[in-house]
Amino acid sequence: MSFIALVTLVVRDYDEAIAFYTDTLGFELVEDTDRGDGSRWVVVRPRGSGRATGLLLARAGDEDQRASVGAQTGGRVGFFLHTEDFAGDHERMTAAGVRFLEEPRHETYGSVAVFEDLYGNRWDLLQPK
16 A cells, blocks of 8 residues: 545535635645536645645535534544645735634744634644754
Protein backbone atom coordinates (compact mmCIF):
# COMPACT_ATOMS: atom_id res chain seq x y z
CA MET A 1 0.00 0.00 0.00
CA SER A 2 1.38 3.37 -1.05
CA PHE A 3 -0.72 6.06 0.61
CA ILE A 4 -4.18 6.99 1.89
CA ALA A 5 -5.96 8.43 -1.14
CA LEU A 6 -9.12 9.90 0.42
CA VAL A 7 -10.66 10.76 3.77
CA THR A 8 -14.43 11.21 3.94
CA LEU A 9 -15.77 14.46 5.35
CA VAL A 10 -19.54 14.47 5.91
CA VAL A 11 -21.07 17.79 4.78
CA ARG A 12 -24.52 19.40 4.73
CA ASP A 13 -24.45 20.40 1.10
CA TYR A 14 -22.09 19.64 -1.77
CA ASP A 15 -22.05 23.10 -3.32
CA GLU A 16 -21.48 25.05 -0.10
CA ALA A 17 -18.67 22.65 0.85
CA ILE A 18 -17.06 22.93 -2.60
CA ALA A 19 -17.25 26.73 -2.39
CA PHE A 20 -15.61 26.79 1.05
CA TYR A 21 -12.80 24.40 0.24
CA THR A 22 -12.02 25.87 -3.19
CA ASP A 23 -12.81 29.58 -2.81
CA THR A 24 -11.95 30.09 0.86
CA LEU A 25 -9.18 27.56 1.51
CA GLY A 26 -7.82 27.50 -2.04
CA PHE A 27 -8.18 23.76 -2.63
CA GLU A 28 -8.74 22.39 -6.13
CA LEU A 29 -11.84 20.50 -7.18
CA VAL A 30 -10.49 17.17 -8.43
CA GLU A 31 -13.78 15.47 -9.25
CA ASP A 32 -17.50 16.17 -9.11
CA THR A 33 -19.41 13.26 -10.61
CA ASP A 34 -23.18 12.74 -10.42
CA ARG A 35 -23.79 9.19 -9.21
CA GLY A 36 -27.32 9.10 -10.63
CA ASP A 37 -29.07 8.57 -7.30
CA GLY A 38 -29.01 12.19 -6.07
CA SER A 39 -25.54 11.79 -4.63
CA ARG A 40 -22.23 12.98 -6.06
CA TRP A 41 -18.61 11.84 -5.85
CA VAL A 42 -16.87 15.09 -4.88
CA VAL A 43 -13.13 15.20 -4.22
CA VAL A 44 -11.05 18.25 -3.26
CA ARG A 45 -7.42 18.55 -2.20
CA PRO A 46 -4.89 21.30 -1.60
CA ARG A 47 -3.94 22.98 -4.86
CA GLY A 48 -0.67 21.73 -6.30
CA SER A 49 -0.41 18.82 -3.88
CA GLY A 50 -0.21 16.14 -6.57
CA ARG A 51 -1.15 12.76 -5.17
CA ALA A 52 -1.66 14.01 -1.63
CA THR A 53 -4.62 12.72 0.33
CA GLY A 54 -7.88 14.29 -0.82
CA LEU A 55 -11.17 14.91 0.92
CA LEU A 56 -14.24 13.06 -0.29
CA LEU A 57 -17.07 15.49 0.46
CA ALA A 58 -20.03 13.25 1.24
CA ARG A 59 -23.44 14.83 1.78
CA ALA A 60 -25.14 13.57 4.94
CA GLY A 61 -27.77 11.05 3.94
CA ASP A 62 -29.78 10.59 7.13
CA GLU A 63 -30.35 12.12 10.55
CA ASP A 64 -27.41 10.31 12.19
CA GLN A 65 -25.04 11.56 9.49
CA ARG A 66 -26.47 15.10 9.70
CA ALA A 67 -25.79 15.03 13.46
CA SER A 68 -22.12 14.23 12.79
CA VAL A 69 -21.53 17.19 10.44
CA GLY A 70 -18.88 19.34 12.10
CA ALA A 71 -18.31 16.88 14.91
CA GLN A 72 -16.65 13.94 13.22
CA THR A 73 -13.65 14.05 15.54
CA GLY A 74 -15.43 14.85 18.80
CA GLY A 75 -14.25 18.45 18.94
CA ARG A 76 -10.57 17.58 18.52
CA VAL A 77 -8.36 18.79 15.70
CA GLY A 78 -8.93 16.14 13.09
CA PHE A 79 -7.26 17.55 10.00
CA PHE A 80 -3.77 18.90 9.47
CA LEU A 81 -3.07 21.27 6.59
CA HIS A 82 0.67 21.66 6.01
CA THR A 83 2.03 24.80 4.39
CA GLU A 84 5.38 26.16 3.30
CA ASP A 85 4.22 29.76 3.88
CA PHE A 86 2.50 29.86 7.26
CA ALA A 87 2.33 33.66 7.58
CA GLY A 88 1.10 34.16 4.01
CA ASP A 89 -1.52 31.41 4.19
CA HIS A 90 -2.69 32.54 7.64
CA GLU A 91 -3.12 36.09 6.35
CA ARG A 92 -4.90 34.95 3.14
CA MET A 93 -7.23 32.63 5.05
CA THR A 94 -8.05 35.26 7.67
CA ALA A 95 -8.88 37.75 4.90
CA ALA A 96 -11.13 35.12 3.29
CA GLY A 97 -13.12 34.82 6.52
CA VAL A 98 -11.65 31.64 8.01
CA ARG A 99 -12.24 31.56 11.77
CA PHE A 100 -9.03 30.91 13.67
CA LEU A 101 -9.55 29.79 17.25
CA GLU A 102 -6.18 31.05 18.46
CA GLU A 103 -3.32 33.29 17.58
CA PRO A 104 -0.44 31.61 15.70
CA ARG A 105 1.95 29.68 17.94
CA HIS A 106 5.57 28.86 17.27
CA GLU A 107 6.29 25.46 18.76
CA THR A 108 9.37 23.24 18.66
CA TYR A 109 7.78 21.31 15.76
CA GLY A 110 6.75 24.40 13.75
CA SER A 111 4.26 27.25 13.41
CA VAL A 112 0.62 26.35 14.01
CA ALA A 113 -2.86 27.81 14.46
CA VAL A 114 -6.17 26.00 14.86
CA PHE A 115 -9.04 27.01 12.59
CA GLU A 116 -12.56 25.79 11.90
CA ASP A 117 -14.05 24.90 8.55
CA LEU A 118 -17.58 26.05 7.67
CA TYR A 119 -19.09 23.23 9.76
CA GLY A 120 -16.92 23.61 12.85
CA ASN A 121 -14.44 20.80 12.15
CA ARG A 122 -11.09 21.76 13.65
CA TRP A 123 -7.96 21.94 11.54
CA ASP A 124 -4.32 22.79 12.21
CA LEU A 125 -2.66 25.12 9.75
CA LEU A 126 0.90 23.94 10.24
CA GLN A 127 4.30 24.77 8.85
CA PRO A 128 6.64 22.07 10.17
CA LYS A 129 10.22 23.03 11.04
